[in-house]
Amino acid sequence: MSGEAEPGFVIQPAPRPVLPVTGTDRLFPVHRVYCVGRNYAAHAVEMGHDPARSPPFFFQKNPDNLNLTGAFPYPAASRDVHHEIELVVALGTGGRDIAVADAPACVHGYAVGLDMTRRDLQAEAKELGRPWATAKAFEASAPCSPLVPVSRSGMLDAGAIWLDVNGERRQTGDINQMIWKIPEMIACLSGFFTLMPGDVIFTGTPSGVGPVARGDRLDGHIDGVGDLAVTVV
Numbered sequence: 280m281s282g283e284a285e286p287g288f289v290i291q292p293a294p295r296p297v298l299p300v301t302g303t304d305r306l307f308p309v310h311r312v313y314c315v316g317r318n319y320a321a322h323a324v325e326m327g328h329d330p331a332r333s334p335p336f337f338f339q340k341n342p343d344n345l346n347l348t349g350a351f352p353y354p355a356a357s358r359d360v361h362h363e364i365e366l367v368v369a370l371g372t373g374g375r376d377i378a379v380a381d382a383p384a385c386v387h388g389y390a391v392g393l394d395m396t397r398r399d400l401q402a403e404a405k406e407l408g409r410p411w412a413t414a415k416a417f418e419a420s421a422p423c424s425p426l427v428p429v430s431r432s433g434m435l436d437a438g439a440i441w442l443d444v445n446g447e448r449r450q451t452g453d454i455n456q457m458i459w460k461i462p463e464m465i466a467c468l469s470g471f472f473t474l475m476p477g478d479v480i481f482t483g484t485p486s487g488v489g490p491v492a493r494g495d496r497l498d499g500h501i502d503g504v505g506d507l508a509v510t511v512v
């Protein structure tokens with residue numbers, strides 16, 4: 280037992296995950312990180328699925344997987360780590376069974392994120408019918424830009440999203456190609472979980488996912504939100 284812990288705790292509490300907010304020196308405290316799978320038809324197809332028969336679905340990362348450092352450490356236990364550029368939606372309010380019409384008011388802001396994925400472990404999990412935790416929810420697996428509040432960006436329902444690797448365009452799409460639009464995904468998610476202020480949602484990736492290697496430079500962009508630059512180390 281350590282004598283160093285904060286009073287009232289048997290061990291030192293972990294730091295609270297936060298996102299910086301553009302235009303302010305205040306921070307957005309992160310509660311949970313939800314992710315949407317196969318939310319762009321072209322990406323579902325490239326992964327071997329028929330989007331007409333297999334709708335999007337949810338999985339999670341850990342809040343402390345958010346990575347604001349600009350560096351992505353190539354993780355252990357994989358030889359095939361992929362980039363997935365995604366719009367991140369941050370919730371300022373939550374609730375249960377939120378109506379689609381009420382969902383836009385829950386959005387506090389947006390960020391540019393990368394859902395880094397151990398594709399080999401994900402393929403094995405799919406094959407064996409196992410969870411995706413080791414493929415998705417590992418350390419530093421969610422590089423993320425600062426949050427842009429809706430007060431600056433306006434509500435987003437369209438806009439280019441792309442990712443360059445070492446200056447070469449790899450992923451391109453438009454937010455308007457999402458199968459579940461942002462209000463629909465908030466409404467649907469709130470039927471499974473009690474959404475809370477501080478929850479963030481990675482909203483799925485357009486097509487063009489592929490492997491990264493140490494030394495790669497990833498440059499992501501979403502119109503109306505901004506840029507995210509990450510080096511694989």
Ligand code: MN
Binds near residue numbers: 365481484
């Ligand atoms: Mn993803």
